[in-house]
Structure formats: C-alpha cells, structure tokens
Amino acid sequence: MNLTDTSIVRSAAIARALGHPARIAILKILAERETCFCGDITELLPLAQSTVSQHLKALKTAGLIQGEVGGVRTCYCLNPDGIKELKSLLTNLSTELNDTCY
C-alpha cells in the first residue's frame, strides 16, 4: 500500500489537526460563536496567547479554519470547505471500517 496516496495523506493530516484537545476545543468554540477573535479564544482556554496562536495556525494550515484580519484583530471562523472535507473524510473512513472482528 502506498503511504503517499493523496487521500490517505490528507486524511491523516486532518486527523492530526484534530489530534489535540486544545484544537478540538477551538473548533467547538468557533462553531458556537459568531465573534471569534484570537483573544476571545485565549480567554476561554488555559493556554498562553502564543500557544493559542500556534494551534490556530495548525488548524489553518490543515484548512479547517480561516483567519481574516480586521483592524487590530484577526477574526477566525470555520472554513466551510475544510469542514466539508473533514465530514466526508470521516464518513468515508467510517463506512470503510466495517468490523470484521468476531
């Protein structure tokens, strides 16, 4: 099996982006809130601002969120395309993983 296969690599990248409690929390926060400044998120998490910024970068790199600079602040929100990809990926994987174990 080819481990550089696009769909496998992409799936792993998305899964890895979800692979930290802080990043899952950030996604949930962004899903609940309309306003989504970096500072808002930092207030809600027990992490330093720089650490939150790092996690935001990871989520952005994975294509799961967007960040739009507006004045002094940056407004973050979910990236619809990325979330769609996440969903289809998970459902595809889910259907592939039929239990063959007895």
Place this chain on the structure above:
Amino acid sequence: MNLTDTSIVRSAAIARALGHPARIAILKILAERETCFCGDITELLPLAQSTVSQHLKALKTAGLIQGEVGGVRTCYCLNPDGIKELKSLLTNLSTELNDTCY
C-alpha cells in the same frame, strides 16, 4: 473551556491515532482482510517490522484494534467497540461543526 473534558480528550486521542498515513493504511488493511497477522501488514507497507509493530501498538492503545496471540503469530483485527466510538465521537463532532462563516 476545560481541556481535560473526557469527550474532548477521547476525541483527540482517537484523532491522533488516525493522524499518521501508516495507521490509516493499517486500519484499511484490517477492514479489508480477515487474516491480519503482523507480518501480512508489514509486507504491504514500506516500513520495517518494528515500525509496523509500533503503529499497531498505538492503534491498540487507542482502542481501535485488537491483537490476539495465536501461536507464534498475533492476529490483529478492528475493535468493534473502538470503531463504534470513533464513529460516534467524530460524527458528533462533525455535526457540531456547523459552518458559521460567510
């Protein structure tokens, strides 16, 4: 938000287990095959036996697969409970992530 929340931590752990191409490949292999010895998997992947064993351990620790020793070999298969958890946790997450971005 509490980053030690059980469901968040568990979701992250499952996602992290999926967060490497080799481990996704292994899950796919296990889903396709009935026989699932470690050696079979090693033959299908461009990785050393010890590396495959490590990935198997990670998947087992995450509760996504089972390993049953039978003689000299160990037969691996998906863990139905873990796969169910994967599906419910990650699909729950999916449905939570409604796009609020315009």
Place this chain on the structure above:
DNA sequence: TAAATTCATCGTAAATTTACGATATGTAAT
C-alpha cells in the same frame, strides 16, 4: 534439543510537537 519463525521490545537518532515568555508587526487611538 536445536533451529527457525513471528512478533514485541530495547536502544537510539532525527524530527516534530507543545508550551512559554519575549519580541516584532501592524492597526487604532490619543
């Protein structure tokens, strides 16, 4: 008993992740 087989674990090196404080950057307000 001895040799071969299968898999797990050890030891280890390189790379990556995670966290923080400090600092740089860019915008808004004074």
Place this chain on the structure above:
DNA sequence: ATTACATATCGTAAATTTACGATGAATTTA
C-alpha cells in the same frame, strides 16, 4: 508622533513521535 492594543512570530526547552536495526521472548518445526 506616541501610545496602546491584538496578534504573529521568534527563541527555546522539554516531551513526544517516528524510524530503524538489534535483541528478546515465545512457539513451532526439524
């Protein structure tokens, strides 16, 4: 212009991940 503010990035240390070869443990086979 200066100050204040929000965020990104830098520098860094500790921990973790990933990969491999070598070795150990356990079970067959000869």
